[in-house]
Amino acid sequence: xxxxxxxxxxxxxxxxxxxxxxxxxxxxxxxxxxxxxxxxxxxxxxxxxxxxxxxxxxxxxxxxxxxxxxxxxxxxxxxxxxxxxxxxxxxxxxxxxxxxxxxxxxxxxxxxxxxxxx
Amino acid sequence: xxxxxxxxxxxxxxxxxxxxxxxxxxxxxxxxxxxxxxxxxxxxxxxxxxxxxxxxxxxxxxxxxxxxxxxxxxxxxxxxxxxxxxxxxxxxxxxxxxxxxxxxxxxxxxxxxx
Numbered sequence: 304x305x306x307x308x309x310x311x312x313x314x315x316x317x318x319x320x321x322x323x324x325x326x327x328x329x330x331x332x333x334x335x336x337x338x339x340x341x342x343x344x345x346x347x348x349x350x351x352x353x354x355x356x357x358x359x360x361x362x363x364x365x366x367x368x369x370x371x372x373x374x375x376x377x378x379x380x381x382x383x384x385x386x387x388x389x390x391x392x393x394x395x396x397x398x399x400x401x402x403x404x405x406x407x408x409x410x411x412x413x414x415x416x417x418x419x420x421x
Numbered sequence: 422x423x424x425x426x427x428x429x430x431x432x433x434x435x436x437x438x439x440x441x442x443x444x445x446x447x448x449x450x451x452x453x454x455x456x457x458x459x460x461x462x463x464x465x466x467x468x469x470x471x472x473x474x475x476x477x478x479x480x481x482x483x484x485x486x487x488x489x490x491x492x493x494x495x496x497x498x499x500x501x502x503x504x505x506x507x508x509x510x511x512x513x514x515x516x517x518x519x520x521x522x523x524x525x526x527x528x529x530x531x532x533x534x535x
Contacts, residue, residue, distance in 0.1 A: 334520065336521050346509060347528040353523055396464075399520070410466070411456075
């Protein structure tokens with residue numbers, strides 16, 4: 304069975320601080336994809352990044368960076384110099400051949416509620 | 422391009438009734454998936470449709486069903502509603518069904534069962 308664990312239920316930091324959201328996954332697939340989504344109060348999930356199981360290069364996009372480590376089954380997300388607009392719930396997700404109870408459904412973590420205080 | 426559109430945004434139903442939710446995917450996207458989001462269980466995959474055929478299904482009872490039309494629009498139906506069906510139902514569309522193709526989500530339908 305596939306599983307994604309986001310141990311941090313809620314994180315609160317002051318604006319301009321750096322913050323890292325943790326994501327640990329379990330899968331028996333050798334080919335899989337990891338995703339991060341952001342869910343603002345409006346409800347829709349906004350796609351942030353995708354990473355495949357063969358690509359362990361870290362990625363930076365503006366203030367966002369992602370660290371994928373296959374050895375520890377982790378795919379962590381860091382926001383540098385956080386801003387109030389970053390406040391949202393962030394989800395890590397996995398898609399493998401047999402995820403979500405059937406092929407190709409996304410398996411989500413429970414999410415981390417990030418609060419950026421001014 | 423317009424995003425994924427879900428209607429209605431909010432719905433209140435009585436236990437035992439049935440409900441139909443609608444999802445219009447991004448133009449050109451032929452895959453539509455449905456997810457249920459609750460505070461207790463989080464986000465759970467319901468099913469995915471591609472070219473009017475159900476490709477796969479999550480672990481939900483048969484009261485949850487769906488269909489997809491030739492224009493890729495999809496509907497989800499829940500029969501004999503239970504209080505526990507109260508949730509945010511999210512629809513996602515994808516251009517293809519490859520593992521790496523990202524899903525784009527709608528704003529969801531908030532269903533409350535009383």
